[in-house]
Amino acid sequence: MLADDLLIDGIKFKSRLIMGTALYPNVSILNKSLIASETQIITLAIRRLNLASKESFLNQLTKKFKLLPNTAGCYTKKEAVLTAELARETLETNWIKLELINDQEMLLPDPIELYDCCMELKKKKFCIFAYCSDDPVLCKRLEDIGCEVVMPLISPIGSGLGVRNEHNLEIIRKMCTGKIFVDAGIGKPSDASKIMELGFDGVLLNSSVARSLDPVTMAEAMKLAVISGRKGFESGLIEKRKNAMGSTSFSGKISNF
Numbered sequence: 305m306l307a308d309d310l311l312i313d314g315i316k317f318k319s320r321l322i323m324g325t326a327l328y329p330n331v332s333i334l335n336k337s338l339i340a341s342e343t344q345i346i347t348l349a350i351r352r353l354n355l356a357s358k359e360s361f362l363n364q365l366t367k368k369f370k371l372l373p374n375t376a377g378c379y380t381k382k383e384a385v386l387t388a389e390l391a392r393e394t395l396e397t398n399w400i401k402l403e404l405i406n407d408q409e410m411l412l413p414d415p416i417e418l419y420d421c422c423m424e425l426k427k428k429k430f431c432i433f434a435y436c437s438d439d440p441v442l443c444k445r446l447e448d449i450g451c452e453v454v455m456p457l458i459s460p461i462g463s464g465l466g467v468r469n470e471h472n473l474e475i476i477r478k479m480c481t482g483k484i485f486v487d488a489g490i491g492k493p494s495d496a497s498k499i500m501e502l503g504f505d506g507v508l509l510n511s512s513v514a515r516s517l518d519p520v521t522m523a524e525a526m527k528l529a530v531i532s533g534r535k536g537f538e539s540g541l542i543e544k545r546k547n548a549m550g551s552t553s554f555s556g557k558i559s560n561f
Contacts (some may be wrong), residue, residue, distance in 0.1 A: 319343050322506060324510025331361075334514075346372065350391040372433060375387045377403075381404070401433040419446065435455045436457070443480055446508075458489035458491030461516070465489055466490065467498055468489070490511075498533065500530055500533025513526060
């Protein structure tokens, strides 16, 4: 089988799993979980970091990862742009996971504010990973304006509800030719595997590992689920049928006497 590297912003990655870094019981379990997942990219909330401290979060990581700062907690374009510029200055990266939420209860992304902000950040030469709703038209628009990765949710962030609208996801994959990840809603390994079977390019998750009873083992399970789903998609899944289709031919069958 040919190499199946993931190309983002001109960089090749082996893993198609991006891991979040919040909610873990402690830094030791976080480190062990990240290593078990074999992720190469981690996301972190820039607003929560104190990079001036010698005991800063980044100094406590035992392995080097590609950093994907996010704008978690931002409600307006102004907030998000300021946070993105702060991330670029402090972490020396033009990568940004753009989150713009509309409310505190459901934490759903604001599509209008998000689109306007993407336009602004593109002018500022950011490489945008856009967290959005599972609206196929919105996903296509975000791709068309140059977002590096479009990242629709499959259910509300942290809910663990998994895939709620598979049909929309199929349409998104058909309409968008660029890199599409799922961000938010993953609850169990089978959710991640399902997403990859649909032909998505990767999965970003956090709560399903960090809040599990055994984050390290769950991180490994998510790694295997992403690999399994990707291999299934690449191998060519059989078409669904309403009627049975036997695996054994009736040719040569012994006749009744």
